[in-house]
Every structure is written in C-alpha cells, then in structure tokens.
Amino acid sequence: MLAGKERLGVGLIGTGFMGRAHSNAFRQVGQFFQSPYRLELAAVCSRSADKAAAFAENWGYATHETDWRRMIERADIDIIDIASPNDTHAEIAIAAAKAGKMVLCEKPLGRNTAESRAMTEAVETAGVANMVWYNYRRAPAVTLAKQLIADGGLGRIFHYRAKFLQDWTISPDVPQGGTATWRLDAEVAGSGVTGDLLAHSVDLALWLNGGIDEVSAATETFIKERVHSLTGARTEVKIDDASLVIARFANGALGNFEATRYARGHKALHTFEINGERGSIAWDLHNLHLLEFFDHGDKSGLRGWRTLHITDSDHPYMKNWWVPGLQIGYEHTFIHQVADFLAGLGGSLGGPSEVPTFREALATDLVTEAVLNSAAERRWTKVAAA
Ligand SMILES: NC(=O)c1ccc[n+]([C@@H]2O[C@H](COP(=O)([O-])OP(=O)(O)OC[C@H]3O[C@@H](n4cnc5c(N)ncnc54)[C@H](O)[C@@H]3O)[C@@H](O)[C@H]2O)c1
Numbered sequence: 001m002l003a004g005k006e007r008l009g010v011g012l013i014g015t016g017f018m019g020r021a022h023s024n025a026f027r028q029v030g031q032f033f034q035s036p037y038r039l040e041l042a043a044v045c046s047r048s049a050d051k052a053a054a055f056a057e058n059w060g061y062a063t064h065e066t067d068w069r070r071m072i073e074r075a076d077i078d079i080i081d082i083a084s085p086n087d088t089h090a091e092i093a094i095a096a097a098k099a100g101k102m103v104l105c106e107k108p109l110g111r112n113t114a115e116s117r118a119m120t121e122a123v124e125t126a127g128v129a130n131m132v133w134y135n136y137r138r139a140p141a142v143t144l145a146k147q148l149i150a151d152g153g154l155g156r157i158f159h160y161r162a163k164f165l166q167d168w169t170i171s172p173d174v175p176q177g178g179t180a181t182w183r184l185d186a187e188v189a190g191s192g193v194t195g196d197l198l199a200h201s202v203d204l205a206l207w208l209n210g211g212i213d214e215v216s217a218a219t220e221t222f223i224k225e226r227v228h229s230l231t232g233a234r235t236e237v238k239i240d241d242a243s244l245v246i247a248r249f250a251n252g253a254l255g256n257f258e259a260t261r262y263a264r265g266h267k268a269l270h271t272f273e274i275n276g277e278r279g280s281i282a283w284d285l286h287n288l289h290l291l292e293f294f295d296h297g298d299k300s301g302l303r304g305w306r307t308l309h310i311t312d313s314d315h316p317y318m319k320n321w322w323v324p325g326l327q328i329g330y331e332h333t334f335i336h337q338v339a340d341f342l343a344g345l346g347g348s349l350g351g352p353s354e355v356p357t358f359r360e361a362l363a364t365d366l367v368t369e370a371v372l373n374s375a376a377e378r379r380w381t382k383v384a385a386a
Contacts, residue, residue, distance in 0.1 A: 004036075005035075005036060005037060005038035006036055006037050006038065007037075007038050007040055008037050008038070008039055008040065008078045008079055008102075009040050009042035009043075009074075009076045009077045009078050009079070010026055010039055010040065010041055010042055010077070010078075010079045010081060011042055011043045011044075011045065011065075011071040011072075011074065011077035011079065011080050011081065011101075012026075012041075012043070012044045012045065012061070012081045012083060013044075013045045013068045013071065013080065013081065013082050013083060013084050013088070013092060014045075014046070014082070014083035014084035014085075014088075014106075015044060015046040015051055015052065015055040015083075016083070016084075018083035018106050018133070019044070019055065019083045020059075021083075021135075021331060021334050022081055022083055022104075022133070022334060022338075023041070023044075023055075023059040023061075024059075024331055024334065024335070025331070025334035025335045025337065025338045026039050026041060026081075026338060027041070027059070027060065028335050029335050029338045029339050029342070032320045032321065032335065032339075033320055033335075033339035033342070033343075035339070035342040035343065036342075037342050037345065039079075039338075039342075040062070041059065041060050041061040041062060042061070042062055042063065042074070042076050042077050043056075043061055043062065043063045043064060043065055043071055043074065043077060044056050044059070044061040044064050044065075045064070045065040045066065045067070045068050045070075045071050046064070046066065047066055048066070049064070049066050052064035052065065052066060068080075068084075068088075068092050069095070072092075072095050072096050072099045072101060073099070077101065078101065078102060079101065079102045079103075079104060080092065080093075080096035080101045080102070080103050080104070081104040081105075082096075082103070082104065082105040082106055083106050084106075085182045085188050085189070086106075086108060086110070086111050086188060086189050086190050086195070087111060087182075087187065087188045087189075087190075089105055089106070089108075089109060089110055089111075089115070089119065090110050090111075090115040090116075090118060090119050093105050093119045093122065093123070093358075094118060094119060094122040096128075097119075097122040097123045097125070097126040097128050097130075098122065098126060100126060100128060101128060102128050102129040102130065103123055103128060103129075103130045103131075103358075104130070104131045104132075104133065104341070105119070105130070105131070105132050105133070105358070105361075106132070106133050107132050107133055107134055107199055107200070107203070107361060107364075108190060108191075108195040108196070108199050108361070108364070108365055108368065109132055109358060109361040109362060109364075109365055110190070110365060111188075111189065111190025111191075111195070112190055112365075112369065113362065113365050113366055113369045113384075115190075116358075116361065116362045116365040116366075117362060119358055119362075120358040120359050120361075120362045120386075123358050124358075124359070129341070129344070129345060130357055130358045131337070131341050131355045131356060131357065131358075132356045132357070132358060132360070132361035133334070133337060133356075134200065134203040134204075134207075134356040134360075134361065134364075135333040135334050135336075135337050136200055136203075136204055136270070136285070136333060137203070137204065137207055137333075137337075137356065138317070138332075138333040138334075138336035138337045138340065139283075139285075139288045139289075139332075139333050140289070140310045140315050140316045140317045140318055140328070140336075141283055141288060141289060141290060141291040141308070141310040142204065142208075142283060142288075143316035143317070143336075144291055144308075144310055144315055144316055145208060145274070145281050145283060145291060146207065146208055147316070148281065148293075149208055149209070149274070149276075149281075152278075153276075153278065153279060153295075154274060154275075154276025154277070154278055154279050154280065154281065155276045155277030155278035155279070156251075156252075156276060156277040157209055157249075157251060157253045157274060157275070157276045158253055158254070158275050158276065158277070159253060159254055159255070159273075159274065159275040160205055160208075160209050160247075160249065160253055160254070160255040160256075160272065160273075160274050161255065161256045161257070161272065161273050161274075162201035162204065162205060162255070162256075162257045162258075162271060162272040162273075163201070163257070163258045163259070163269060163270070163271050163272075164193075164197035164198060164200055164201050164258075164259045164268075164269070164270045164271075165258070165259070165260055165263035165266035165268075165269040165270075166193075166197065166260070166261045166263065166266060166267060166268060166269075167261065167262065167263055167264045167265060167266050167267065168261055168267075169184065169223070169241065169261040169262070170261070170262055170264060172223050172226065174226065175226055175227045175228065175229045176226040176227070176228055176229065176235065176237060176239075177228045177229045177230050177231075178228075178229025178230050179229075180229070181229060183196055183239075184226065184237065184239055185228070185239070186238035186239045187238075189239060191239060191240060191368065191372055192219075192221070192239030192240035192241055192243075192261075193239075193240055193241065193242060193243050193259040193260055193261055194219065194240050194243045194259065194368045194371050194372055195365075195368055196259075197243075197259035197260075197261075197270075198243050198245070198257055198259035198368060198371065199364055199365070199368050200270065201257050201259065201270070201272065202257070202364045202367045202368060203356065203360075203361070203364045204272060205247075205249075205255060205257070205272070206360070206363055206364060206367070207356075207360075208272070208274065209249055209251065209253055209255075209274065210249055210250050210251050211249065211250040211363070211383075212247045212248070212249055212250070212255065212367050212383050213248050213249065213250050213382065213383060214247070214248050214370070214380050214381060214382050214383060215245050215246070215247045215248075215367065215370050215371050215374050215380070215381055215383065216245070216246050216247075216374055216379070216380045216381070217243060217244060217245040217246075217371040217372075217374040217375040217381075218243075218244045218375050219240035219241075219242060219243045219244075219371075219372065219375040219376075220240065220241055220242045221237050221238075221239065221240060221241050222241045222242070222262055223237060223241065224236065224237055225237060240372070240375070241260065241261055241262055242258075242259070242260035242261070242262055243257075243258070243259045243260070243371060243375070244256075244257070244258050245257040245258075245371050245374075247367075268285055268286075269284070269285070269286065270284070270285035271283065271284045271285070277296075278295070278296050278297060279293065279294050279295045279296050279297070280292075280293070280294040280305075281293050281294075282305075285330075288329070288330065288333075289309065289310050289311060289327035289328065289329075290307050290308065290309060290310065291307075291308045291310055292305055292306070292307055292308075293305070293306055293307075293308055294306070309325070309327070310327075311324050311325050311326055311327050311328075312324045317332070317336050317339075320339075337355055340355045341355050359386055360386075362386045363386035366383055366384045366385075366386055367383050369384075370382065370383045370384070
C-alpha cells in the first residue's frame with residue numbers, strides 16, 4: 001500500500017469542532033493531492049477515555065490517549081496537532097517542539113504574545129516544521145485574490161475592510177467557562193472576539209496586503225457578568241464581546257475591521273473588500289466559492305462588478321477536485337492547508353513549511369494585542385515587530 005511514501009504519524013489533541021475538521025483533512029488529503037508522504041492517524045487524545053475511544057473509532061485513529069504528554073513521548077508520532085482550547089496551546093507546543101515533533105496548532109497561537117513568542121522561539125530553536133490553522137487563506141477564491149494582488153491586478157491598494165460577525169452570545173443566560181463556553185472565559189481564551197474572530201481577518205489582511213503599523217480600536221463587553229459553568233457563581237466577564245478597529249498598513253492603505261458576537265442574524269459573516277487603483281475585490285465566507293471583481297481596465301460602458309465562480313481547473317487547488325462548475329466548501333480549506341504543509345516539507349522531514357508558520361501567527365497576535373491595548377488606553381497604538 002502506497003509503497004515508497006514516507007510515513008508520518010499524526011497525534012491529534014482535542015476531539016471537538018476542530019478535531020473533526022482536521023481529522024477529515026488528514027483522511028482526505030492523500031486521495032486528492034500527491035505527496036511523498038503518507039499520513040497515518042496514530043493517536044487521538046481527549047481527557048475522557050470514552051470520548052477519545054469513540055472518536056478514534058469513528059475517524060480511524062489506531063489508538064487513543066488521555067494525557068497529551070504521552071503523545072509527545074511516543075516514537076510513532078511525528079506530528080502533534082493541537083486542536084484544544086487556547087490555554088493548552090503554549091505548554092503542548094513547546095513540549096512537542098523540544099521533543100523534535102512537527103507542530104500544527106490552532107489559532108490564536110497563544111493567549112497573549114508572551115506565550116506566542118515563546119512558542120515561536122521553541123519551534124524555531126528546535127528547527128521543527130510548524131503551522132497554524134489559518135485555513136481561510138486556502139479557500140480557492142482567497143488564494144486567487146492573493147495571486148491577483150501579487151500580480152498587480154489591483155494596483156496600489158487604498159482600502160482594506162473586513163468583518164467577522166456572529167450572534168451566539170447575546171443572551172445573558174449563556175454561561176462562561178467549561179467545556180461548551182470556554183471562549184467566554186478570559187483565563188482559557190486569552191481574549192474574546194479579538195483573538196477568536198478578528199484574528200482571522202487580521203491574518204488574511206497581513207497575507208493579502210502586508211504589515212499593519214498601527215491601530216486605533218474600541219472594544220466592548222456588553223454583558224458584564226455571567227454564571228461560570230465550573231463554579232456556578234456569577235462572575236465578571238473579562239473578554240471583549242465586540243471589537244472595532246481602524247488601521248494603517250505599511251503600504252499606506254487604510255484598514256477597518258469589525259468583529260462581534262452581537263450582530264443578531266449573523267452566524268459567521270466573514271468578509272473582506274479591497275479597493276485598489278486599478279480594481280477592487282470582495283469575498284464572503286457565505287459564498288466562499290465566489291470572488292467579486294471590478295476591473296477598471298474593462299472597456300468604458302461595459303465596466304461593472306463581476307462574479308467569478310472559482311471552480312475552473314486553472315483556479316487554485318481546483319484541478320485536484322471535480323469538473324469545472326462544481327464547487328467545494330469549508331472543509332476543503334483544511335485539506336488544502338494540510339496539502340500545502342506536506343508540499344512545504346520538500347521531500348525531507350523537518351524542512352520549511354510554506355503555510356502560516358508560528359512566526360506569521362505571532363505577527364497576527366501582535367496586531368490583536370495592539371488592538372486590545374489601544375482600546376484599553378483609548379489611543380493609537382504601534383504594532384510590535386514579530
Ligand atoms: N481555524 C478555525 O477556523 C477555528 C475554528 C474553531 C476553533 N478554532 C480554534 O481551535 C481550538 C479548539 O476549538 P474548538 O472549537 O474545536 O473547541 P471545542 O470546544 O469544540 O473542542 C476542544 C476539544 O479540546 C479538548 N480538550 C480540552 N482540554 C484538553 C486537554 N488538556 N487535553 C486534551 N484535550 C483537551 C476538549 O475535550 C474538546 O474535545 C481553539 O484554539 C480555537 O480557537 C479555530
């Protein structure tokens with residue numbers, strides 16, 4: 001079976017939303033993308049043995065563990081994949097890097113930039129391949145946007161505007177903390193929507209339009225106290241519920257960003273629009289296979305926004321899928337990310353990765369930290385260098 005391919009054992013930590021998305025990607029990537037590597041689902045880790053065993057059976061992991069430290073000790077595991085809440089990322093990633101494992105980590109990298117920096121230094125000192133799951137870069141329409149900008153199709157960029165809107169925490173009865181609502185507990189999550197949702201918009205912005213020099217932001221916590229799931233006590237809410245940002249990019253463009261969990265009616269409205277001298281583009285996660293494009297070079301009188309259906313074989317990633325006209329979805333962004341990670345290994349273990357590295361994710365966390373500081377201090381704030 002798959003003779004000649006180098007085996008890479010995967011150890012997944014976390015069996016929730018992202019554990020499922022990553023497992024699906026690990027299982028499918030080898031069928032659709034050629035690589036000198038063969039991923040083997042060696043082990044999955046959850047604190048509950050029953051959950052871990054059921055997950056292993058459902059997704060095809062050979063074994064299961066209840067302590068992530070055991071995964072790091074195992075010689076049959078080459079890649080540690082961290083899909084557990086934010087407060088676990090730093091300790092696991094640093095231990096995995098020291099043990100010489102490749103490390104894949106969910107975003108945000110750390111709960112704060114001290115953690116993110118320590119994690120980045122750990123993987124770089126150990127010289128291990130590393131990747132952070134900023135998967136939206138790998139929607140084919142977003143990758144095409146990147147190519148269009150790099151080719152000068154938009155000319156000089158003036159404006160970058162982005163939103164990530166949800167509505168699931170509006171009720172004061174939603175608790176904070178615990179298994180289901182750890183995102184509302186600052187101890188576990190680090191921050192609120194700024195690290196959770198805005199981070200995705202910032203990652204795309206840095207990738208598509210380059211560095212951000214400074215930000216001015218306002219954040220709000222609309223519901224000040226919630227019951228804590230673990231203690232049952234009403235406790236102060238320390239995360240930000242909404243985050244509004246204006247930004248100056250190094251290339252002179254102005255940016256504005258909005259992230260909230262209080263936009264009634266919106267579940268995951270993740271969008272960007274970029275306006276340049278020669279044209280504009282817009283993308284929306286709800287229609288992730290479409291890219292809106294306005295080309296000022298079109299013949300006068302026939303100019304207008306056009307909708308590109310990103311399903312042709314010459315569109316990014318699409319030759320690996322179905323026939324032109326048939327679209328793909330959310331889960332494919334994760335499959336593409338694994339395919340790019342394997343391609344970035346360059347045929348030898350431990351080689352450089354071409355996907356979002358820990359250092360790139362640190363750059364995003366430095367922007368989100370500047371956002372939180374700016375909002376707290378009510379002033380423009382410089383973004384530190386990664
Ligand atoms: N890339 C994206 O678009 C995206 C989307 C959602 C979440 N995330 C990130 O992924 C991570 C996980 O989020 P989620 O939505 O999957 O959360 P989740 O609550 O659905 O799942 C978290 C899992 O981690 C397990 N876990 C917690 N502590 C553990 C420990 N010490 N050892 C082993 N397992 C442990 C939990 O039991 C659960 O199975 C977070 O960092 C989050 O920010 C990223």
